[in-house]
Amino acid sequence: MSDMKKNDPRYGSLSHGDEQQLFEMIKRGASRRDVLKYFMASGATLAASGVLFGSATKAFAETPKMGGRLIMAGDQHGPNDTLDPALFTSAVDYFRGRMYYGSLTRLTDELGYEPELAEEVLSNDDATEWTFKLRKGVEFHDGKSLTADDVIYTMNRHLGEESVSKAASLVTMVDRWEKVNDHEVKAVLNSPNADLPIALGTFHFKILQEGTTDFSTAVGTGPYKVKEFAPGVRTIGTRFENFWGEGGYLDELEHYGIGDSTSRLNAFLAGDVDAMVNLPPKAIDQVEGTDGKDIWSLQAGAYVNITPRLDMEQSSNQHMWQAMQLLQDRQRLLKGVLKGQGSLGNDQPINAAYFDHCPDIPQRELDPEKAKWHWEQSGIGSTPVPVVAAEVAPGAVEQCLFMQREGQKIGANFDVKKVTTDGYWGAVWLKEPICVASWNMRPTANIMMTLAFEGSAAWNETRWNNDNFNQLLVDVRGETDPDARRQKYCDLQTMIHEENGMSLPVHRNYVDAAASYVKGRSNVPLNNFGGAESPVTLWRDA
Numbered sequence: 001m002s003d004m005k006k007n008d009p010r011y012g013s014l015s016h017g018d019e020q021q022l023f024e025m026i027k028r029g030a031s032r033r034d035v036l037k038y039f040m041a042s043g044a045t046l047a048a049s050g051v052l053f054g055s056a057t058k059a060f061a062e063t064p065k066m067g068g069r070l071i072m073a074g075d076q077h078g079p080n081d082t083l084d085p086a087l088f089t090s091a092v093d094y095f096r097g098r099m100y101y102g103s104l105t106r107l108t109d110e111l112g113y114e115p116e117l118a119e120e121v122l123s124n125d126d127a128t129e130w131t132f133k134l135r136k137g138v139e140f141h142d143g144k145s146l147t148a149d150d151v152i153y154t155m156n157r158h159l160g161e162e163s164v165s166k167a168a169s170l171v172t173m174v175d176r177w178e179k180v181n182d183h184e185v186k187a188v189l190n191s192p193n194a195d196l197p198i199a200l201g202t203f204h205f206k207i208l209q210e211g212t213t214d215f216s217t218a219v220g221t222g223p224y225k226v227k228e229f230a231p232g233v234r235t236i237g238t239r240f241e242n243f244w245g246e247g248g249y250l251d252e253l254e255h256y257g258i259g260d261s262t263s264r265l266n267a268f269l270a271g272d273v274d275a276m277v278n279l280p281p282k283a284i285d286q287v288e289g290t291d292g293k294d295i296w297s298l299q300a301g302a303y304v305n306i307t308p309r310l311d312m313e314q315s316s317n318q319h320m321w322q323a324m325q326l327l328q329d330r331q332r333l334l335k336g337v338l339k340g341q342g343s344l345g346n347d348q349p350i351n352a353a354y355f356d357h358c359p360d361i362p363q364r365e366l367d368p369e370k371a372k373w374h375w376e377q378s379g380i381g382s383t384p385v386p387v388v389a390a391e392v393a394p395g396a397v398e399q400c401l402f403m404q405r406e407g408q409k410i411g412a413n414f415d416v417k418k419v420t421t422d423g424y425w426g427a428v429w430l431k432e433p434i435c436v437a438s439w440n441m442r443p444t445a446n447i448m449m450t451l452a453f454e455g456s457a458a459w460n461e462t463r464w465n466n467d468n469f470n471q472l473l474v475d476v477r478g479e480t481d482p483d484a485r486r487q488k489y490c491d492l493q494t495m496i497h498e499e500n501g502m503s504l505p506v507h508r509n510y511v512d513a514a515a516s517y518v519k520g521r522s523n524v525p526l527n528n529f530g531g532a533e534s535p536v537t538l539w540r541d542a
Helices: 002-007 009-013 016-027 032-041 046-062 091-100 148-156 261-269 281-288 318-326 330-337 368-378 396-409 445-452 467-478 482-499
Strands: 069-074 105-107 113-115 118-123 129-134 174-181 184-189 224-230 234-239 252-257 293-308 342-344 385-389 414-418 434-439 503-515
Touching (some): 129 148, 445 482, 467 482
Antiparallel strands (some): 105 113, 234 252
16 A cells, blocks of 8 residues: 555555555455445545545556556667667667666656666766766676676767767767776766766666677666567567566567558557557547547657758758758648647757757748748759658658748759658668758757767768867856856857758657557657656556
8 A cells, every 4th residue: 555655645544454455445346335335334434435435546546557568669660770779879779778778867757867777876066077876786687786897888888989879979078987896986077067967868878788799689677678679670578577676567568660650550549559659740639539549748849850961062052051941831830730739940959848948049930032042042943952851750751842842932943752761760861961850859958969969979960060069068068157058058059050051940749649558658758658768667557
């Protein structure tokens, strides 16, 4: 009954025996009448007995149940699917990583952090040294105990010029990791960073066992261990019985991608999958009107965009990408395509969902006349301009088609080439001169801009490189004056808005769908399926 008392303090007046009796009666399916009769015979009033029954029923319904199986459908998968956290790229990677691995810290619904494999996180006064005291008794899936050596090995994979980590730019300020003792490590920084514990709670910093080089499977500390992993097909995890924390309630958890949104929706409505990502906005009313089907929606700063490579001749024409930005029908995308599940984008990534959002940048709107002037200055004329698009998120393809339509009115010829999502992130993104992308929100503005806009970042899509921007991005991490901090973040966002070249017409909410019996859904607004945090807490209500 301790869980029930935690959910509802009204149980505090019951004796331990009465608590157990009430819990067992609800568990056996006793009716409200049966419960009222029992407690009234013990001297409780009718009103009090009714309150106890209602509260107990709700608490019991919210208590995780062990067992069962869930199938979660993502939208992107391909041959580059990986179990190496440093190389994670897509939402299916992030969800899979949460099944099998743990991190030093984990993110909260409010985008703060709390300890996970580290039970205590400490900083010096200027945030240039961070100490992580590790939990004792944490086991990897092969039975080995977690130690400082595992953490040091993992973190060193993200450091240095030879690192292949997709998130190396988030820890460039870390000079070195030091082992204090078997259950304590220290990060020594060359510049202040108050966001380090938050960054370490993001997708790429899952803790590996020391010496791991084979990623055909995963030997982690997560709630599930690998039963099957087939890149581009699916992964299946089974409960890890020695998981150190609360969670991992299912017997099995399966996850795979269905690239076509209509096929994914049909599989969900037919009951072939228990939950799906990126519910098509036009299907929201249909799902809400279907018994046993729920919407899983989170407001966020995620976005879709079009990215011209500024280091390629075909896509570096400044007047061309300025015209592309002015041809975006942002209002139509938000209202007509996303059905209001999002907000207007302004060609920079930090919207009002972030603490450090700058509201002073004028909103860029659809402006055919100004776009025509830029197009004429570009000298491109009617020459076809290839734009590669895939349904990597709601609105990703439509932003191109709307731009194509508006472009025809001013003599621009955008040749939109639609491709499949299978393998998109490995075969198209960061390779084609102009293509679409879809970005998840990150927990802070600095992390978002460092990951995608810092000059040397692996995921700098347009290859824009501004030395002033790069330095200011470092300087602001140690800024303690609120007015100076605000101005610096406005300067950073303005530089992206004016110089980066990408078109970012809309920010989107995460709108997924789940069967009503899928419980324990998380609400971290950084990715689909509750920020990809849900594998730990999901359970099935039989």
